[in-house]
Amino acid sequence: xxxxxxVLAGYKSTGADQIAARLVDRDPERLxxxxxxxSIATILSVPMVADEIAALIEExxxxxxxxxxxxxxxxxxxxxxxxxxxxCGRAAHVIExxxxxxxxxxxxxxxxxxxxxxxxxxx
Numbered sequence: 498x499x500x501x502x503x504v505l506a507g508y509k510s511t512g513a514d515q516i517a518a519r520l521v522d523r524d525p526e527r528l529x530x531x532x533x534x535x536s537i538a539t540i541l542s543v544p545m546v547a548d549e550i551a552a553l554i555e556e557x558x559x560x561x562x563x564x565x566x567x568x569x570x571x572x573x574x575x576x577x578x579x580x581x582x583x584x585c586g587r588a589a590h591v592i593e594x595x596x597x598x599x600x601x602x603x604x605x606x607x608x609x610x611x612x613x614x615x616x617x618x619x620x
Contacts, residue, residue, distance in 0.1 A: 528564070531554065531556055531560065531561065531564050532564055532567070532568060532573075534554040534556075535550055535554065535561065535564060535565060535568060535574065535592075536568065536573055536574065536594070536598070537609065538550050538553055538554060539574050539592050539593055539594045540594045540598070540599075540602070540609050541609060544577050544579060544581075544591035544592070544593055545581075545591060545592065546581050546582075546583050546589040546590070546591055546592065547561055547562050547565045547583065547589060547592060548561075548562075548583040548584040548585075548589070549583075549584075550565070550592060552584075558583075558584060565592055572595050572597050572598075573594070573595055573597075573598050574592050574593065574594055574595055574598070575592075575593055575594075575595045575596075576590035576591075576592065576593075577590055577591040577592065577593040578590075579591045
């Protein structure tokens, strides 16, 4: 078992888990694109659960969920108080931008809500 998460993808046992973790770590561009898209989606859209964000950015929920956990640990996004059904029917927290992220954007005078091109890149 590795404990380098969230820097590296983790795995519980050797074999398929380990191979999948190594494959995820081989594509840093996909990782950065996904982290950015998740962050922007939380700012621009109504509160959504992780699976809805995955559908919006056209990624697998199994790839997006750990990326959202990473962003929560980094303080970029947070679990909102509202819980909604995920695609499997289980209750899940909505994902919202963190207060730190919103205040950073405000301090820099960045208004993403009117950026049609940026929104097009996400959804």
